Amino acid sequence: MPAASTAEIVVEVQNLEKHFGAFKAVAGVSFAVRRGEIFGFLGPNGAGKSTTIRMLCGLLAPTAGSGRVAGFDIVRETEQIKTRIGYMSQKFSLYDELTVEENIDFYSGIYRLPREKKAARKDWVLTMAGLQAHRRTRTSTLSGGWKQRLALGCAVLHEPPILFLDEPTSGVDPISRRQFWDLIYTLSGQGVTVFVTTHYMEESEYCDRLGIVYRGELIASGTPRALKTEHMAEAVLELDCAQPNEAMAVLERLPEVKEVAVFGKGLHVVAADPAAAEPAIRAALAAGGFRLDRLERIVPTLEDVFVSLIEARDRTAGAQQEFSR
């Protein structure tokens, strides 16, 4: 996105850290998000995604480091930030015993929507979430997808320029998830900056840019395409063969092969030198009596990148630990 590269930076942090006692939930993270971007934070549970998003929203004070959101300091100007953001926490956080309409009314009061705008915004949320027929329904009885869209609607009632979504689609069916992302695209198209955390690989492909977080650190960032092509030193070979589980054990023993993982009904083999690995694989499978249907080098998926980055990280962390002993 060449246009975005010149756009103004609306979220940026430097060496952000958050410690809970001896535990470093976030251990020195730096990044910047431009206006209108959909920036994804991808990482396993406990990687520090929610902690980061909470610090950006002014809900948690960082232990160290600095950051600005919409031009305001995340330590000193949290209340100014709160007027300019929408936030959806991981847990559904609207009032269950209130109706759809009452929840919307409550937040439009909290955000002090001008009277003339109130009705229009409410209609917009109801339409967007597909809840026109359910405006008097208790929120507790809504399905997961509806709740999610209503929560999003309440978070953007005041048309904030920046939106923070913490694992917004966890526990939602695939169709609702797709609908939810359509809404995010619509908002992004209107110039809203979206910062979203996820641990779904396929979801992270929807982002303009991604940061991969692991154990409190940002271990790579870039567009999904760049991550797949630039951040993987090794090549990935995809193969279909008979009895993949047994074949995996054979392939793992080859010196040319770094790792093997089941992927769909086939296998993904990571190898530093694909030219050497390919004949070795063919020979080993033939020797073991496995029928090989297909073997080709592919562009790695985000999952390949993710797994390889994390394993590289664990190896260096392990080595450091050895050294420090």
Next chain:
Amino acid sequence: MSPRRLWAVARKESLHIRRDPRSLILAVGIPMLMLLAFGYALTLDVDRVPFVVWDQSRTPESREFTARFTATRYFEFRGAVDRYAALEQAIDQREAMLGLVIPPDFSPRLAAGRAVGVQAIVDGSDSNTAGIVLGYASAITTTFNQQLALEQVRRLTGLAPAPALDLRTRVWFNADLASRNFIVPGIMAVIMGLIAALLTSLTIAREWESGTMEQLISTPVRASELVLGKLLPYTAIGLANMIIAVLMAVYLFEVPLRGSVPLLFGVGMLFVIGTLAQGLLISTLARQQLLASQMAMVSTFLPAFLLSGFAFAIANMPVPVQVVTFIVPARYFVALVKGIFLRGTGLEVLWADAVFLAVFAVVVIGLSIRKTRKHLG
């Protein structure tokens, strides 16, 4: 502070109350039940004390003596016994609290002007009541003695001497000395305080537990708007509670309400708002409903019951405990309620108590606002 946001919070909170029937029952039903239970059960009056007599004398004089007991409302004759064992049994089985033993030579000795020993056996398992019963018994005996002495003098001298001293008692404010008259206003204070703190102790903790607080603090809403917005609907419930309590006190328990009704409700609202704020403060500190409700109960009920002076006189407490009572808002409210109900006094006497309640409310509201942090962790 934005009135719009405050109103949004108040409206939302009142919807919660309406949607949750349990909280409404807690808010209105429990105080009525408690007032009924305490109003009827908690009586410190000792009257109609059951007693038995072993009259070994069986003379007009001994019957006259026994009649003195039955004539008052303090004693109730439960029958004559003819053996010591029967008297013992009556007391053991709690059929009687007092047993009188009149000796066989009762009349002759009286006639001869010699001292007579009448035995009174009292069930001392409730020492307080036993003391009161003995007091009644000795008062009756003293009067009986005096009359005997007067008659003797008259018989001997033909003159009717006036008794030397005659104490004319008059009890103010509670002419019948009915303990209900001061217990009901006191228990009103205890219950209103308990319910008020319990109700609000759940509100902020519930939002922390359900995760809605995290959403709320990501908005521009201010702590003051949250605290005051949450206080508003509960103040209305507190007022409703007080109306019910006052109506029950006046019409059911027939406690005289001699003072100003607007003043009563004015100070009542000060007390309720202060205690509601105390519940909010607890809620915001505890962040857990169970813990918060227990803290609310302990911090309101116990001091209000023990240290407010409603059941136990503050002047009789050890000095360190007396000092503690100065920070118990119920102490001031009990003083106000008793003053307004029974004595009919107004602010000219009670202003200091009212000022304390107002200060308490303002301080606790301020503290709850300060402690309602818009931060996690």
